[in-house]
Amino acid sequence: MNQSHVELIAALSGIVGEDKVKTDAESLSTYGKDWTKVHEPRPSVIVFPATIEQVQALVKHANAHGIALVPSGGRTGLSGGAVATNGEVVVAFDRMNKILDFDPTDRQVVCQPGVVTEQLQNFAEENGLFYPVDFASSGSSQLGGNVATNAGGIKVIKYGLTRDWVVGMKVVTGSGELLDLNKGLIKNATGYDLRHLFIGSEGTLGFVVELTMKLATLPKDPTVLVLAVDAMESAMHVLQTFQARLPLMAFEFFSEKALAHVIAEKGLQRPCETRGEFYALIEFENLNDEIVDEAMAAFEHCVEQGWALDGTLSQNSSQARDLWRLREDISETISRFTPYKNDISVKVSHVPAFLREVDEIVSRQHPDFEIIWFGHIGDGNVHLNILKPDALDKATFFAQCFKVSHDIFDCVQRYGGSVSAEHGVGLLKKPYLSYSRSEAEIAYMKALKKVFDPNGIMNPGKIFD
Numbered sequence: 384m385n386q387s388h389v390e391l392i393a394a395l396s397g398i399v400g401e402d403k404v405k406t407d408a409e410s411l412s413t414y415g416k417d418w419t420k421v422h423e424p425r426p427s428v429i430v431f432p433a434t435i436e437q438v439q440a441l442v443k444h445a446n447a448h449g450i451a452l453v454p455s456g457g458r459t460g461l462s463g464g465a466v467a468t469n470g471e472v473v474v475a476f477d478r479m480n481k482i483l484d485f486d487p488t489d490r491q492v493v494c495q496p497g498v499v500t501e502q503l504q505n506f507a508e509e510n511g512l513f514y515p516v517d518f519a520s521s522g523s524s525q526l527g528g529n530v531a532t533n534a535g536g537i538k539v540i541k542y543g544l545t546r547d548w549v550v551g552m553k554v555v556t557g558s559g560e561l562l563d564l565n566k567g568l569i570k571n572a573t574g575y576d577l578r579h580l581f582i583g584s585e586g587t588l589g590f591v592v593e594l595t596m597k598l599a600t601l602p603k604d605p606t607v608l609v610l611a612v613d614a615m616e617s618a619m620h621v622l623q624t625f626q627a628r629l630p631l632m633a634f635e636f637f638s639e640k641a642l643a644h645v646i647a648e649k650g651l652q653r654p655c656e657t658r659g660e661f662y663a664l665i666e667f668e669n670l671n672d673e674i675v676d677e678a679m680a681a682f683e684h685c686v687e688q689g690w691a692l693d694g695t696l697s698q699n700s701s702q703a704r705d706l707w708r709l710r711e712d713i714s715e716t717i718s719r720f721t722p723y724k725n726d727i728s729v730k731v732s733h734v735p736a737f738l739r740e741v742d743e744i745v746s747r748q749h750p751d752f753e754i755i756w757f758g759h760i761g762d763g764n765v766h767l768n769i770l771k772p773d774a775l776d777k778a779t780f781f782a783q784c785f786k787v788s789h790d791i792f793d794c795v796q797r798y799g800g801s802v803s804a805e806h807g808v809g810l811l812k813k814p815y816l817s818y819s820r821s822e823a824e825i826a827y828m829k830a831l832k833k834v835f836d837p838n839g840i841m842n843p844g845k846i847f848d
Contacts, residue, residue, distance in 0.1 A: 386448045386450070388427065391427070391428060391448075391450070391472075392404055392406065392428060394444055394448075395428060395430050395441070395444075395472070398430075398432075398437055398440045398441055398444065399430050399431060399432050399433070399437050399441070403430060403431040403432075403433070403478070404428060404429070404430050404431075405428070405429040405430075405431075406427075406428055406429070410429050411424065411425075411426050411427075411429065412424055413458075414426070414429040414455050414458070414473050414475050415429070415453075415455075415466065415467040415468075415473055416458065416465075416466050416467075417458045417459065417460035417461070417463065417464065417465045417466055418458070418459055418460060418461055418520075419460070419461060419462065419463045419466065419809075419810075419811060420721065420777070421463065421781055421810075421811060422463055422466050422468050422810055423468065424466055424467055424468065425467065425468050425469065425470060426453065426467035426470065426471050426472065426473045427470040427471065427472060428472045428473070429455075429472075429473045429475055430472060430473070430474055430475065431475050431477060431478045432474065432476070432478065432479065433478045433479060434479075435553065435555065435561065435592045435593065438474070438555050438590055438592050439555050439559050439561060440559075441472075441474060442555050442556075442557065442558075442559040442589075442590070442840070442841075443559035445472065445840045446557075446558065446559060446838050446840060449838070449840070450471075450472055450840060451469070451470075451471040451472065451840050451842075451843050452471060452472050452473075452474050452590075452840055452841060452842065453465060453466075453467040453471045453472070453473050453474065453586070453842050454473075454474050454476065454527070454528075454531065454586035454590055454842060455473045455474065455475040455476065456475075456476055456496065456497065456524065456525035456526075456527045456528030456529075456531070457499065457500075457520065457523045457524040457525040457528055458523075458528075459520035459523055459524045459528070460528065460532065460806065460807065460809065461724055461726065461806040461811075462532075462726075462803060462806045462807045462808055462809030462810065462811045462812050463809035463810030463811045463845075464531070464532065464585045464586070464807045464808070464809030464810070464842070464845050465528070465586075465809075466809070466810060468810070468844075469844070471843075474590065476495070476496045476497040476525060476527050477497050478497065479495035479496055479497040479592070480495055480497035480498055480499070480502075480525075481494075481495050481498070482494050482495075482498060482502070482503070482506055483495065483593070485506075485510065487510065487512075489567065489597075490512060490597055490598045490599075491550060491551075491567050491595050491596065491597050491598070492506065492507070492514075492595070492596050492598060493551075493593065493594070493595050494526055494593070494594045494595075494596060495592075495593060495594075496525060496526055496527025496528075496530075496590075496591045496592060496593070496594060497525050497526075497527065498525065498526045498594075499521075499522065499523065499524065499525055499526075500514075500516070500517075500518075500520075500521040500522075500524045500525070500526060500529060501521045501522045503526065503596065504517070504521065507598045507601075508601065510598075511601055512598040512599065512600065512601055513598060513599045513600060513601040513602060514548070514596065514598055514599070515538050515541070515542035515548070515599055516529065516534060516535075516536055516538070516542065516544070516545050516548060517536045517537055517538055518534065518535070518536035518537060519711045519712075519714050519715070521536075526594055526596070527590075527591045527594070529545045530545055530549060530552070530581070530582050530583075530591050530594060531582075531583070531584065531585050531586050531591065531807070532545075532583060532585060532805070532806060532807035533545050533546050533582050533583035533805070533807075534805060535759065535762070535764065535804065535805035536759075536805070537633050537635060537710075537711075537759060538632055538633050538666075539759055539761070539762045539764070540631055540632070540633060540634050540759070540761035540762055541630065541631060541632045541633070542599065542632075544805070545582065546579065546582045546583070548596050548597055549578060549582060549594060549595070549596060550565060550567045550568065550569065550595050550596070550597045551563075551564065551565045551566050551567040551568070551578070551594070551595030552564050552565070552578055552581065552582075552591055552593065552594050552595065553591075553592050553593035553594075554581050554588075554589040554590060554591055554592060555589050555590045555592055556588065556589040556835045556836070557588065557589055557835050557836025557837065557838065557839075557840060557841040558835075558836070558837060558838075561592075562577065562589075564576075564577050564578040564581070565578050565595075566595075567595045580831065580835075583807070584846075585807050585808065585809060585842060585845050585846055586841060586842040586845070587832055587836065587841050587842045587843075587845055587846055588831065588832060588835040588836055588841060589835055589836070589841060590841070602632060602668045603668050603669065603670055604668065604669035604670075604700075605632060605666055605667070605668060605669070605700075605703060606666065606667055606668070606669040606675070606678075606696065606697055606703060607664060607665070607666050607696075607697040607702075607703040607706040607707060608664075608665045608666075608667075608678060608682065608694060608695070608696045608697070609654040609655065609662055609663070609664050609665075609694060609695055609706050609709065610655075610659075610662065610663045610665070610682065610685065610691045610692075610693070610694040611654070611655050611657050611658060611659030611661075611662055611691065611692040611693045611694065612659045612660070612661050612662065612663055612690060612691055612692065613659055613660055613689075613692060614660055614661070614735070615636075615660075615661055615734060615735035615738055615739075615760075616735045617661075617685075617689070617690040617691070618636055618661055618663050618690075618735075618760060619731075619732070619734070619735060620685065620688065620690040621663050621665075621685050621690050621691060622634055622663070622731070622760065622761060624681050624684060624685055624690075625665055625667075625678070625681050628677050628678070628680070628681045629667055629674055629677050629678060629681070630667065630668070631665060631666065631667050631761065632666040632667055632668065633664065633665070633666040633759075633761065634663065634664070634665055634666075634759075634760060634761030635663070635664040635710050635757070635758070635759060635760065635761070636661055636662065636663050636664070636756075636757065636758060636760040637661070637662055637664070637709065637710050637713060637756065637757035637758075638660065638661055638662075638755060638756040638757065639658055639659060639660055639661065639662070640753065640754070640755055640756075641713045641717075641755045641756065641757050642654075642662060642709060644713070644716050644717055644755070645708070645709055645712050645713055645716045646709075648712075648716040649708065649712050649716065651705065651708055651709060651712075652705075654694075654695045654706060654709060655692075655693035655694055655695050656693060657692045657693035658692075659692050659693070661756075662709070663691075663760070664706065664707070664709070664710050665678075666703075666707075675696075678696070679696070682694055682696075710757065713755070713757050717755055717768055717770060720753075720770040720771055721770075721771040721777055721780070722755070722768040722769060722770050722771065723768070723769040723771070723780070723781060723784035724766065724767070724768050725766070725767040725768075725769075725788070725791065725802075726764070726766055726803055726804050726805060726806040727764075727765060727766075727767065727791075727795055727800060727801060727802060727803070727804055728762070728763045728764040728765070728800050728801045728804035728805075729763050729765075729795070729798040729799070729800035729801075730763055730798070730799070730800075731760070731761070731762065731763040733763070733798050733800070734760055734763060734765060736798075737765075737794065737795075737798050737800070738756065738765065740794050741767060741791055741794055742754060744787065744790045744791055744794065745769060745787055745791070748783075748786075748787050748790075749769075749783060749787065751772055752769050752770065752772065753769070753770040753772075754767065754768070754769055754770075755767075755768040755769075755770060756768075763800075763804075764804040764805060765804075767791070769784055788815065789815075792815045792818040793818070795818055795819070796818045796819070800819070801819045802815045802816070802818050802819045803819075807846075808845065808846040808847075809845050809846070810844065810845060813844075813845070813846060813847060813848075816846065816847060825847060828846070828847065829847060
């Protein structure tokens with residue numbers, strides 16, 4: 384049975400401390416939402432646990448009284464996975480933000496879930512190592528949230544997803560039980576690896592309360608090359624050419640429309656004189672002169688073949704950062720247009736045809752909508768952003784975008800792709816889950832949810848009902 388609001392606050396205060404329970408309007412709004420702007424946040428209480436024991440106590444209390452819990456990390460999600468819309472208690476992990484242990488031999492760091500991604504990146508660099516999972520929100524996103532959505536980012540082509548860097552984790556299940564999974568082992572062939580069920584589960588099976596992350600060798604002199612191309616097919620030829628000649632750390636793309644917005648907003652310089660329909664951003668380690676020579680030879684070959692129109696190569700780390708800003712500043716730049724975002728993926732070879740079809744779908748139905756493309760073309764993950772016209776109110780705009788989404792996801796399904804490549808399902812992609820998952824898969828997912836969260840209190844309504 385549900386507690387009264389007064390009783391609930393008293394009980395939560397007894398677990399985490401009276402000053403760590405917030406009910407003021409500003410806190411409810413701040414901690415009840417993520418970066419999405421579709422659903423209004425309506426949580427009842429925000430709590431800030433500091434220990435695993437407190438998280439367990441919160442979950443057990445929620446089970447006993449039928450209280451729904453929503454996890455909150457850096458609140459940078461883009462699918463509504465951390466939005467509390469129905470009077471839930473939000474469990475914010477901001478206080479669980481410490482790096483607990485580091486072993487240079489194992490190259491492993493034990494972290495609390497509230498550690499910010501950039502905090503781990505800086506810690507690794509201070510110790511001569513590298514945490515390679517990186518994206519525009521690394522300065523505010525938290526590791527617990529990264530794991531909950533299996534975040535990808537800009538270096539997946541070489542380093543993989545968050546999943547590939549989690550070697551151990553502790554989780555509090557929906558019944559309040561603490562599981563200690565894998566314990567930092569590299570090899571562990573002892574049955575089901577439950578760790579991978581919780582990675583990408585968006586807090587619907589349990590809460591991540593501790594993580595053991597492995598680190599990599601620090602890359603030497605990352606060098607960036609930006610090429611202007613006349614079509615996405617040309618970008619595919621560029622990718623094949625460079626992959627055949629040197630190991631790549633990243634292969635990103637963005638459209639001329641995206642570049643124009645960033646230049647106008649941020650005052651950055653164009654990467655090259657010749658304009659293309661798209662731009663490819665390539666990053667590689669500058670290990671020696673032969674590597675740079677090979678990169679320039681690949682560039683010259685692409686120009687000779689007509690695949691690349693022009694390009695520029697960074698000469699130092701400062702120039703490399705500026706070139707990356709052309710890609711990384713896009714999301715922030717277009718945010719003032721209240722964009723409707725779609726994070727989708729297909730096989731790399733299908734990207735050009737897929738982009739053309741989606742462009743035609745949106746333009747045919749809404750010729751006044753501006754489409755901004757960018758993403759991780761090296762792994763087939765593209766970000767579709769539709770900008771809201773000034774004359775259109777937000778509710779009408781999103782309603783029209785939701786309607787066109789069905790046609791977009793029909794296209795995704797035809798190409799055997801994913802309706803959510805790296806942002807999770809949450810609330811926004813929930814209606815479209817069946818475009819990427821079969822009925823049998825969804826049934827098994829619901830069965831797993833029932834096993835780990837028998838009373839349905841963990842982030843209810845996310846991924847599926």
